[in-house]
Amino acid sequence: MAKRVKRDAGKAAVPPTEADPVVVEAAAGEPPAAAGTPPGPEPTFALTGSRQLPNWMAEQRLSLAFTTYQAGKLFLIGLQPDGRLSVFERTFNRCMGLWSDGQDLIMSSLYQLWRFHNALAPGTAHDGYDRLYVPQLAYTTGDLDIHDLTVDGAGQILFVNTLFSCLATVSGRHSFTPVWQPSFITRLAAEDRCHLNGMAMDGGRPRYVTAVSQSDVADGWRDRRRDGGCVIDVASGEVVVSGLSMPHSPRLHKGILYLLDSGNGYFGKVDPAAGKFEPIGFCPGYARGLCFAGDFAIVGLSKPRGSPTFSDLALSDELAAKDAEPRSGAMVIDLRTGDAVHWLRTEGIVEEIYDVVALPGVMRPMALGFKTDEIRRFLTIGEQIAEADAAPTAAKAAGQPADR
Numbered sequence: 001m002a003k004r005v006k007r008d009a010g011k012a013a014v015p016p017t018e019a020d021p022v023v024v025e026a027a028a029g030e031p032p033a034a035a036g037t038p039p040g041p042e043p044t045f046a047l048t049g050s051r052q053l054p055n056w057m058a059e060q061r062l063s064l065a066f067t068t069y070q071a072g073k074l075f076l077i078g079l080q081p082d083g084r085l086s087v088f089e090r091t092f093n094r095c096m097g098l099w100s101d102g103q104d105l106i107m108s109s110l111y112q113l114w115r116f117h118n119a120l121a122p123g124t125a126h127d128g129y130d131r132l133y134v135p136q137l138a139y140t141t142g143d144l145d146i147h148d149l150t151v152d153g154a155g156q157i158l159f160v161n162t163l164f165s166c167l168a169t170v171s172g173r174h175s176f177t178p179v180w181q182p183s184f185i186t187r188l189a190a191e192d193r194c195h196l197n198g199m200a201m202d203g204g205r206p207r208y209v210t211a212v213s214q215s216d217v218a219d220g221w222r223d224r225r226r227d228g229g230c231v232i233d234v235a236s237g238e239v240v241v242s243g244l245s246m247p248h249s250p251r252l253h254k255g256i257l258y259l260l261d262s263g264n265g266y267f268g269k270v271d272p273a274a275g276k277f278e279p280i281g282f283c284p285g286y287a288r289g290l291c292f293a294g295d296f297a298i299v300g301l302s303k304p305r306g307s308p309t310f311s312d313l314a315l316s317d318e319l320a321a322k323d324a325e326p327r328s329g330a331m332v333i334d335l336r337t338g339d340a341v342h343w344l345r346t347e348g349i350v351e352e353i354y355d356v357v358a359l360p361g362v363m364r365p366m367a368l369g370f371k372t373d374e375i376r377r378f379l380t381i382g383e384q385i386a387e388a389d390a391a392p393t394a395a396k397a398a399g400q401p402a403d404r
Contacts (some may be wrong), residue, residue, distance in 0.1 A: 090369035153204020191218035300353035
């Protein structure tokens with residue numbers, strides 16, 4: 001039997017066993033019921049990890065982060081010094097797109113983009129954690145249904161603006177600034193015409209994007225879910241692969257374009273020149289979120305919702321043929337063999353994953369959120385401004401000309 005360990009809200013640590021997977025259980029952290037409301041069953045969350053996953057994470061020297069918009073959670077998965085699995089969560093409404101370089105995290109939520117920064121100096125720790133991600137900067141975008149996001153070679157945030165069917169960047173004055181749109185989208189409109197969702201970067205620039213269809217009418221993609229998916233070359237505007245089913249998460253890794261053919265249930269690679277998708281491994285769930293660590297791919301999995309969006313997809317037939325149920329969590333695939341060598345499964349309130357990123361060189365991460373007092377008490381001080389620069393800087397802040 002799997003061992004179950006209760007944990008406090010926000011964080012947990014779980015020991016691996018020789019024979020069993022490990023399971024973390026926790027209350028979901030919902031606000032208390034209103035006065036006079038009969039208490040109901042407390043929603044729970046359980047995370048199950050394969051037996052060798054902690055060892056693999058230690059060998060790769062990485063932690064994982066993933067978002068779930070259905071439960072509104074950012075999860076940080078790492079290791080304790082003794083090798084036990086560490087799980088940390090924070091609550092953000094409808095969090096989806098995620099990017100990290102290990103020091104910074106950028107994440108989309110319902111109507112904002114958040115930039116977190118690691119507040120710890122190299123070689124230091126906070127309560128046993130070697131990364132403390134603090135939400136330092138937010139852009140209010142409005143509800144754009146932001147999917148994939150990244151940082152370009154100039155340090156600028158780029159994101160897939162799914163509502164307006166374009167790539168966009170942040171603005172200090174507006175909800176967004178458009179950067180690129182598919183050639184078949186005749187105008188920018190808040191209509192989610194093609195369900196543009198994924199973006200692959202190459203040399204600091206967007207190289208490929210994925211869309212569920214080439215539709216140019218409001219919500220047109222829903223009629224093309226089974227085979228209307230495509231990959232578009234951003235530079236040329238040409239569709240290089242078509243016939244996919246709800247593709248997501250295109251990524252270039254070691255010069256190869258990988259993506260998730262989510263509606264068909266496969267992780268695979270694309271040959272843009274030949275216009276072909278080559279499956280590598282089956283994903284027992286609706287796949288979204290993809291990152292890499294050396295010769296391994298980490299894929300996010302979700303349970304298809306009971307809605308028309310996920311009905312009549314080939315994924316359901318594939319699962320039935322393999323006598324399998326859809327799952328939520330993540331799986332680690334060996335690129336050399338196509339085998340799923342490690343896995344995480346989420347149960348309870350978490351049934352969907354959107355994005356997953358690897359945190360290289362991070363052993364045990366945590367983050368500050370807005371539902372505890374810790375964010376009020378944790379303070380850092382920047383480097384003091386040199387005396388020669390102090391007057392102009394103060395004058396600028398006050399809106400006054402500086403004396404010279």
